[in-house]
Amino acid sequence: MRTLVVGDIHGCLTALKKLLELADLQPGDRLITLGDMIDRGQDSRGVLELLMDLHRREVLTPLRGNHEMMFLEAAQNSSRTWLDTAGGRATLMSFGVEPSRTWRNAIPIEVWRFINETCLDLVELDNHFMVHANVEAGLSLEDQPPSVIHWAKLEPPLMPHISGKTMVCGHTIMGEGLPVDFGSAWCLDTGAYQDFGWLSMVDLETRKVWQANERGESRQVDLQPWTPTSAE
Numbered sequence: 001m002r003t004l005v006v007g008d009i010h011g012c013l014t015a016l017k018k019l020l021e022l023a024d025l026q027p028g029d030r031l032i033t034l035g036d037m038i039d040r041g042q043d044s045r046g047v048l049e050l051l052m053d054l055h056r057r058e059v060l061t062p063l064r065g066n067h068e069m070m071f072l073e074a075a076q077n078s079s080r081t082w083l084d085t086a087g088g089r090a091t092l093m094s095f096g097v098e099p100s101r102t103w104r105n106a107i108p109i110e111v112w113r114f115i116n117e118t119c120l121d122l123v124e125l126d127n128h129f130m131v132h133a134n135v136e137a138g139l140s141l142e143d144q145p146p147s148v149i150h151w152a153k154l155e156p157p158l159m160p161h162i163s164g165k166t167m168v169c170g171h172t173i174m175g176e177g178l179p180v181d182f183g184s185a186w187c188l189d190t191g192a193y194q195d196f197g198w199l200s201m202v203d204l205e206t207r208k209v210w211q212a213n214e215r216g217e218s219r220q221v222d223l224q225p226w227t228p229t230s231a232e
Contacts, residue, residue: 001028003204005130007179007188008034008065008170011041011090015192015199016050018212023201025059032123034170035065035132035150039087040193041214045094052114064119065132065171066150072116075104087193121149128204129163133171137161156226160184168202174224179209181223 004023009016025031037051038044054060067086074082082088083099092099097106123130124141134152135144137159154172161167161184170189174180177190177198190211191197198211202223212218 001030002026003030003032003125005032005034005168005188005202005204007190007200008036008192009041009047009199010036010067010087010193011038011044011047011094012192012199012214013041013043013046013050014214014216015212016047018216018218019199019201019210022210022212022218029059030061031059032061032130033063034130034168034188035063035119036067036170036189037062037065038071038091039067039082040090041087042090043094044091048111048114052110052118055114055118061123062114062119063123063130063132064115064121064150068115068119069146069150075107075112121146124163124165125204128166128168129161130168133169135161135167154182154185154187156182156228158182158185168204173197175229176224177211178221178224180226182226186223 031054037047051060051062070082070086073079089099092103095107097103122141129141131149133150134148134154136148141163167185169185169187172187173189173191174187179186179188179190179200188200188202190200192199198213201210207223209221209223211221
């Protein structure tokens, strides 16, 4: 049984499908996504539908990222920040929805339930924990503030978390499109939606990393040791 963790997808359905093809999921395998499933890329709806199906099949454990939080907040307060600066328009376009005052009514109820009720903020395993963005090293995992787990960028060098477990996160785009091992943390955000970005997936046990992009290309790489130029 494997535990496979996928970085920030951002609506990149072609890359996600390619990664799943490479992974060749077997009975008992577990897939964890680190949040930012939506926005910026061309097919957020397709990504969500695929992930919801994997969750129904008891394969997927999904996390919420800051983009899912913005999506939920925009539906409540009509803020245009998500639409105008965070890639929300691309998400609505994937649903065939215009950014009007009533756009929220055109999003299927199962999507709202998946993001608001199914997705988690943090997953803890025996030797690792998964979170979208970051944690406060000196606080227990149960006491982490939402502003940190959804929004805080990595600022290396990193302090190990008091649990002694390795953090696996996204949110901070790694330079050169390669996932980075900071010692106490692995960051898998490799800019999937960018022109030359990649979507990354790691096997927690073997540290094997697969990558795919929106051009349908794929490769296998290693977790890169942190250097001062690793994070953009």
